[in-house]
Amino acid sequence: MDQPARLRRTDRSLPIALLRAREVVMAPIRVMLAESGISEQKWRVLRVLTESGPLEQTALAERACLLLPSLTRMLRAMEQEGLVGRAPDPGDGRKSIVTVTARGRRVLSDHAEASAAIFADLEARFGEERLEELLDLLEALTEGEDSKAQSRT
Amino acid sequence: MDQPARLRRTDRSLPIALLRAREVVMAPIRVMLAESGISEQKWRVLRVLTESGPLEQTALAERACLLLPSLTRMLRAMEQEGLVGRAPDPGDGRKSIVTVTARGRRVLSDHAEASAAIFADLEARFGEERLEELLDLLEALTEGEDSKAQSRT
DNA sequence: ATCGTTTACTTGCTTTGTTAAGTAAATCAC
DNA sequence: GTGATTTACTTAACAAAGCAAGTAAACGAT
Numbered sequence: 001m002d003q004p005a006r007l008r009r010t011d012r013s014l015p016i017a018l019l020r021a022r023e024v025v026m027a028p029i030r031v032m033l034a035e036s037g038i039s040e041q042k043w044r045v046l047r048v049l050t051e052s053g054p055l056e057q058t059a060l061a062e063r064a065c066l067l068l069p070s071l072t073r074m075l076r077a078m079e080q081e082g083l084v085g086r087a088p089d090p091g092d093g094r095k096s097i098v099t100v101t102a103r104g105r106r107v108l109s110d111h112a113e114a115s116a117a118i119f120a121d122l123e124a125r126f127g128e129e130r131l132e133e134l135l136d137l138l139e140a141l142t143e144g145e146d147s148k149a150q151s152r153t
Numbered sequence: 154m155d156q157p158a159r160l161r162r163t164d165r166s167l168p169i170a171l172l173r174a175r176e177v178v179m180a181p182i183r184v185m186l187a188e189s190g191i192s193e194q195k196w197r198v199l200r201v202l203t204e205s206g207p208l209e210q211t212a213l214a215e216r217a218c219l220l221l222p223s224l225t226r227m228l229r230a231m232e233q234e235g236l237v238g239r240a241p242d243p244g245d246g247r248k249s250i251v252t253v254t255a256r257g258r259r260v261l262s263d264h265a266e267a268s269a270a271i272f273a274d275l276e277a278r279f280g281e282e283r284l285e286e287l288l289d290l291l292e293a294l295t296e297g298e299d300s301k302a303q304s305r306t
Numbered sequence: 307a308t309c310g311t312t313t314a315c316t317t318g319c320t321t322t323g324t325t326a327a328g329t330a331a332a333t334c335a336c
Numbered sequence: 337g338t339g340a341t342t343t344a345c346t347t348a349a350c351a352a353a354g355c356a357a358g359t360a361a362a363c364g365a366t
Contacts (some may be wrong), residue, residue: 005265
């Protein structure tokens with residue numbers, strides 16, 4: 001006799017817990033980004049590109065947690081704003097390689113300090129040790145499953 | 154002399170790490186929900202309501218991580234689908250109280266088993282202990298800051 | 307009682323997310 | 337090397353997210 005499955009408390013539902021945690025963490029970052037007129041998604045694109053160097057769009061989308069159609073549109077806008085550039089891949093005509101421009105890099109560096117301050121505050125309130133532990137667990141969770149991860153903002 | 158602040162590795166950026174982790178965790182749940190035609194957001198609304206009982210929209214929005222405008226529109230649809238009901242608050246004419254209907258409850262129970270299986274699988278792959286630890290940390294992070302948390306999906 | 311403020315939504319508009327096609331350049335099978 | 341597949345996007349169309357205003361009901365102070 002199976003008894004009816006019960007749903008977990010929402011606090012103990014990993015998807016919901018992750019979402020709520022993200023809202024808490026993003027709150028001050030949204031304030032920061034709002035002041036500069038750049039969206040969360042563009043911010044992620046710039047960070048990923050700066051970290052990984054030039055990337056083709058599929059890889060960029062995956063690392064920035066965006067779907068390709070969203071990325072296509074965003075890159076068009078970002079190209080016009082002079083934040084990124086796109087060049088055809090010399091070896092493969094289907095691909096195009098996205099790079100950050102100096103202007104894009106500048107947007108990041110303009111916010112690096114504020115960003116660091118926000119993180120430092122979080123670290124101070126939550127505890128460095130617990131924060132590192134949390135990041136370790138999240139990293140472990142993501143590991144190996146990069147294959148089919150799709151997106152959302 | 155302050156040296157220029159450096160941005161963290163994206164794997165070590167809490168907002169990005171949370172987002173990536175969520176993508177991994179949501180993947181099988183999306184499959185489940187897609188089959189039944191209910192959206193992630195509606196799923197969250199139903200779960201929160203079932204857990205907390207009737208709620209006014211502001212509280213519901215906060216707990217389900219939705220912005221009020223999104224919730225307003227979603228509730229209109231969910232009301233037509235017979236998943237929830239809305240009643241004006243007798244004591245305060247500005248508020249309306251949202252309740253789950255029997256049909257709404259049924260949608261949840263119809264998926265409870267599949268949902269439990271998905272969680273069990275995750276638990277098996279990631280480890281029960283680490284999973285509980287992760288949930289503890291996320292819960293701790295969210296605690297106390299419920300004030301200004303706003304939303305996104 | 308009246309004016310200003312706060313609270314609780316609702317509406318309108320733009321940007322993203324999502325799904326499904328569509329296109330063009332590789333790659334594979336033979 | 338020709339046809340079928342696969343890969344890497346792009347386009348289109350529609351729902352949902354997010355921000356800014358707008359409305360209406362409480363509340364607070366005078």
